[in-house]
Amino acid sequence: MADQSIYPLLDKIQFPEDIRCFPIEKLPQLCDELRNFIITVSANNPGHLGASLGTVELAVAIHYVFNTPKDKLVWDVGHQAYAHKIITGRKERFETNRKYKGISGFPKTSESEYDAFGTGHASTSISAILGMATAARLAGNSSQQHIAVIGDGAMGGGMAFEAMNQAGGAQENLLVILNDNRIAIDENVGAMSQYLLHITSSKSYNRVKKGVWRFFNFSKFIVQAISRLGNAIKGQIASKSNLFQQLGFRYFGPTDGHDVIKLVRILNNLKEIQGPKLLHIVTVKGKGIRLAEENQILYHFPGNYDPDTGEIIAPDMQNMPPKYQTVFGETILELALKDEKVVGITPAMATGCSLTIMREQLPHRVFDVGIAEQHAVTFAAGLAAAGHIPFCNIYSSFLQRSYDQIVHDVALQNLPVIFCIDRAGLVGEDGPTHHGVFDLAFLRSIPNMVIASPLNEAELRNLMFTAYSERTKPFAIRYPRGVGVTIDWKTPLEKLETGKSKLLKEGKEIAVLSLGPLGNNVSKAITILEKEGISPTHIDVRFLKPFDKKMLDEICQTHHTIITVEDGVVAGGLFSEVSEYVIEKKFANKVVPIALPDAFIEHGDIANLHKQVGFDVESIVNVIKSVLLYHPPFYPFFNL
Numbered sequence: 001m002a003d004q005s006i007y008p009l010l011d012k013i014q015f016p017e018d019i020r021c022f023p024i025e026k027l028p029q030l031c032d033e034l035r036n037f038i039i040t041v042s043a044n045n046p047g048h049l050g051a052s053l054g055t056v057e058l059a060v061a062i063h064y065v066f067n068t069p070k071d072k073l074v075w076d077v078g079h080q081a082y083a084h085k086i087i088t089g090r091k092e093r094f095e096t097n098r099k100y101k102g103i104s105g106f107p108k109t110s111e112s113e114y115d116a117f118g119t120g121h122a123s124t125s126i127s128a129i130l131g132m133a134t135a136a137r138l139a140g141n142s143s144q145q146h147i148a149v150i151g152d153g154a155m156g157g158g159m160a161f162e163a164m165n166q167a168g169g170a171q172e173n174l175l176v177i178l179n180d181n182r183i184a185i186d187e188n189v190g191a192m193s194q195y196l197l198h199i200t201s202s203k204s205y206n207r208v209k210k211g212v213w214r215f216f217n218f219s220k221f222i223v224q225a226i227s228r229l230g231n232a233i234k235g236q237i238a239s240k241s242n243l244f245q246q247l248g249f250r251y252f253g254p255t256d257g258h259d260v261i262k263l264v265r266i267l268n269n270l271k272e273i274q275g276p277k278l279l280h281i282v283t284v285k286g287k288g289i290r291l292a293e294e295n296q297i298l299y300h301f302p303g304n305y306d307p308d309t310g311e312i313i314a315p316d317m318q319n320m321p322p323k324y325q326t327v328f329g330e331t332i333l334e335l336a337l338k339d340e341k342v343v344g345i346t347p348a349m350a351t352g353c354s355l356t357i358m359r360e361q362l363p364h365r366v367f368d369v370g371i372a373e374q375h376a377v378t379f380a381a382g383l384a385a386a387g388h389i390p391f392c393n394i395y396s397s398f399l400q401r402s403y404d405q406i407v408h409d410v411a412l413q414n415l416p417v418i419f420c421i422d423r424a425g426l427v428g429e430d431g432p433t434h435h436g437v438f439d440l441a442f443l444r445s446i447p448n449m450v451i452a453s454p455l456n457e458a459e460l461r462n463l464m465f466t467a468y469s470e471r472t473k474p475f476a477i478r479y480p481r482g483v484g485v486t487i488d489w490k491t492p493l494e495k496l497e498t499g500k501s502k503l504l505k506e507g508k509e510i511a512v513l514s515l516g517p518l519g520n521n522v523s524k525a526i527t528i529l530e531k532e533g534i535s536p537t538h539i540d541v542r543f544l545k546p547f548d549k550k551m552l553d554e555i556c557q558t559h560h561t562i563i564t565v566e567d568g569v570v571a572g573g574l575f576s577e578v579s580e581y582v583i584e585k586k587f588a589n590k591v592v593p594i595a596l597p598d599a600f601i602e603h604g605d606i607a608n609l610h611k612q613v614g615f616d617v618e619s620i621v622n623v624i625k626s627v628l629l630y631h632p633p634f635y636p637f638f639n640l
C-alpha cells in the first residue's frame with residue numbers, strides 16, 4: 001500500500017479556491033495540517049514562528065470566506081503571514097522562506113497577487129487598506145472587500161490611530177481584524193494593551209459577547225436587514241464606551257481566533273455589513289508548540305528547533321565574540337550604574353537590542369514606549385531637555401520613521417540625545433524592509449549631528465562613553481546586527497576624540513577609508529594583498545560627521561586613489577563626504593565607492609548578500625587590484 005501523506009488536505013491545495021471547495025467541517029483538520037507543516041519546515045529554516053502559528057485559523061477563514069485576490073487583504077508587519085503564504089501558491093517554495101533567492105519572510109506584491117501590499121514595518125495595514133477601499137469606492141466598485149489584520153502591539157502604533165481616525169470619520173467600507181495575542185515581540189506595553197486586556201477579561205463585555213454570537217447565527221439576510229438599522233446595531237453588540245466604536249467603527253468581539261468554523265461564520269456575516277468594522281479575535285502566539293506557548297518572547301524567532309519537542313537547538317557560542325547588542329546592553333548598564341541620569345529607551349525592541357540587561361537591574365530607568373519610534377525620539381528629547389542622558393536605541397530601518405523628530409525635536413535644539421542605531425547596514429534574511437542602509441545618508445544632512453560607527457566591540461563601548469562624556473550635541477552611533485570580532489571586548493572605557501579617525505595601516509598609492517565593521521573585511525583584504533606586494537593605506541574613519549578633514553587632506557595629497565567603504569547606500573554617506581571634499585578642494589584624486597547601489601537589496605544570508613554587493617573580502621581585494629591596474633604609479637594626484 002502506498003505511503004499515506006501526513007498532509008492529505010493540504011496536499012490538495014495550491015490556492016484559496018481549492019479550500020473554498022472543502023465543506024466547512026474539514027477546515028479544522030486543514031488548519032492542523034497547515035500548522036504542522038509550518039512547524040516542520042521552520043524547524044531547520046528559522047523564521048518568525050510564534051506569530052505565524054497564531055494566525056493559521058485566521059488565514060484559512062479569510063481565504064475561505066473572501067474572494068482573494070480580488071478582495072484585498074493586508075497583513076500588518078507581515079511576519080505572521082506564513083499560513084497565508086502557504087495557501088496562496090507558495091507551499092512548495094516555503095522551505096526557501098527568507099533564504100537567498102527564496103521567498104520573502106514578509107508579504108511582497110512582486111511575489112504574489114495575494115499579497116495586496118508589501119509590509120515589514122508595523123502599523124501600516126489600516127492606512128493601506130483604507131487607501132484601497134477608498135480607491136474602490138471612487139471607481140464605483142462596491143463588491144470588493146478590504147481586510148487588514150493587525151496585532152495588538154501594532155495597534156498601539158501612531159499610524160494605526162491616524163488611519164482609524166480617518167476611516168471612522170469617512171465611514172469607508174473595510175474590516176480591521178485585531179489579532180490580540182497579548183504580546184508584541186516583548187511584553188506588550190501601554191494603555192492600549194491594558195484596554196484590550198480589560199475587554200477580553202471584563203464580565204460586561206463577555207455578557208455582550210453572548211448577544212453578538214446570537215447575532216452571528218442569523219442568516220445573511222437578517223444580518224443585512226439589521227445592519228441597515230445603522231447605529232442601533234452598535235448598542236446591541238458592544239458597550240457604548242468601546243474605544244473603537246467611539247472612533248466610528250462597529251466593534252465585534254472578542255472571540256476565539258482558533259475556532260475556524262466560528263470565524264468563517266462571523267466573517268461571512270461581516271461581509272454583509274457596510275462601513276468600518278473591527279473584529280477583535282484572541283489568539284495564542286506559538287499555538288501548537290507547548291514550549292513556544294510558554295516562552296513566547298523566545299519563540300518569536302527561535303532559530304533552529306526540534307520539530308517534535310520544540311526544543312531550541314542553540315548554536316555553540318563558546319569562544320565566539322559577543323553580539324554588538326550584548327556590548328550595548330552591558331555598556332549602558334555600566335554607565336547607568338555610575339550615573340543616575342542615564343536612561344534607556346526602546347520602541348518595543350528591549351530583547352532585540354539587549355536593553356533587557358539594564359532593565360533587569362534598573363527597571364525604572366528603562367522605557368519601552370511600544371511600537372512608536374517617532375514618539376521615542378521626542379520622548380528622548382524631552383528627557384534630554386530636562387537634564388537626563390537618554391540612550392535612545394532604535395533599529396536603523398525603523399528610525400526612518402523618526403526623521404522629523406530627529407530634525408525638529410532633537411537637532412534643531414541641539415539636544416544631547418544619544419542614538420544607538422542597531423541593525424545598521426544589511427541585516428540579512430529580513431530583507432529590504434529591514435536593511436538599515438539609509439541612516440548615514442539621512443543623518444549626514446542634519447546640522448549638529450555627530451555620526452559614528454565602531455570598527456569593533458571595544459570601539460562601540462568607547463563611542464558610547466564618548467557620547468556620554470560629551471553631551472554637547474545629538475550623537476548617533478550605528479552598529480550592525482550580530483557578533484563582532486573581539487572575544488576580549490570588555491576593555492576599560494576610553495573617551496575618543498570626536499571627529500578623529502584612526503590609522504590602521506600605513507601604505508601607499510591607494511587609501512581605503514572604511515566606516516564601521518566592514519573595515520574588518522578591508523583589513524583581511526589588505527593582508528592578502530600584501531602577500532602580492534600591494535600595500536594600501538587603511539583608515540578607520542570612525543566619524544562620518546564631523547569628518548576628519550585633516551586626515552583627508554593629507555590622504556588626498558599622498559595617495560592617487562581613495563576607496564571608501566561603508567555599509568550603506570552610495571548616495572549621501574561616506575563616499576559623498578569624501579567626493580565633496582575632493583571637488584571642493586579641487587584635488588584630482590579618484591574616489592571609488594564600495595557601497596550599496598541605488599537599489600533595494602533583497603533578503604538572504606549576509607555572506608551571499610556581501611558577495612552580491614561587493615562587501616566580501618575577495619571583492620574588496622579585486623576592487624583594489626583593478627584600481628591599481630588603471631592607475632599606474634605616475635598617475636598625478638597633485639592639487640589642480
Ligand SMILES: Cc1ncc(C[n+]2csc(CCOP(=O)(O)OP(=O)(O)O)c2C)c(N)n1
Nearest residue numbers: 051120121122151152153154183184185348
Ligand atoms: C515600525 C516597526 N517597529 C518595530 C518593528 C519590530 N516588530 C516586528 S513584530 C513586532 C511586534 C508586533 O506585535 P503585534 O502587532 O502584537 O504582532 P504579533 O507579533 O504579536 O503577531 C515588532 C515590534 C517593526 N516591524 N516595525
